[in-house]
Amino acid sequence: MVTALKSQFLFTMSADLEESIPVGAGPLGMRLVAYVADGTVKGDKVNGVMLPGGGDWALIRSDGCLQIDVRACIKTDDGAIIYATYGGRMDIPADLQPKAFNRATAETIDPGEYYFRTCPLFETGDERYAWLNRIQAVGVGRLTSTGVAYDVHQIL
Template sequence: MTADPRVKDVGEIRTEHLFDMVVDLNPRLPFGSGPFGRRVLFGAAGGTFDGPGLHGDVLPGGGDWALFDPDGTMALDVRLTLRTHDGALLHMTYGGRWVTPPEVREALANPDERLRIDPADYYFRTNPLFETGAEPYAWLNGTVCVGSGYLVEGGIAYKVCRVL
């Protein structure tokens, strides 16, 4: 098969570090198994984000309305409110996937072992988007990001990069 002549080389996709974020979590709220899978709410209790030129707090009240497939894959549906160091509010949303191979599922379910698992042993990626009316951060409204997640004591953490 020959390549479609309309396909163009658009160059490499480049990213730059936006911030690291830690989200403290409330105890999970299981909705049970429904028509689309097993739904669980991981409510945000607070947290922080910090990066070059962008830092502040994760406000309580958001969370991840996660959906688990029968194979253990988690589809993320996250909504968070961030408050920058200078008081601006950022609405952050993201989907993503957390795919855990069968050989690490038992350890992830064990509170004594889960933090010892190398994040390279699972696939946890997100696609953050932002919305704000704060003029100094309006550039975020047109920015697409990618993130990589991992477990931390009391919650979850992410390295978030903006796509250039």
């Protein structure tokens, strides 16, 4: 029996990103690296900050779709460290890309005009957040003037 997919909102995660470092066109596509400078996590069950040092090792594929490859750490307001890793896809129509990849105009684009989804997994040794070790989440992303933001939902 197939059941409908259900989810529960966990938090909004906003990441301020340093300027992307273009690695160049390799055999898989155009590689870009964008490091996390800082950010926030705000929700009913998890609140904290994004620690610097994480980042996205993104790949712009030959079809123009951006393949996301993120590793980052969250420090909760009560001192726990949560490691997050996720892949995903960001597909922005070609006519919107000049605005999307310009920080001054990125936030003016309605997120409904492009596709930006992630699939976060979490890891922590802190018992208060051990439940995160056992869930699958999905993030619905949007571009901001300083980086990216996601509304993250637990898949039930």
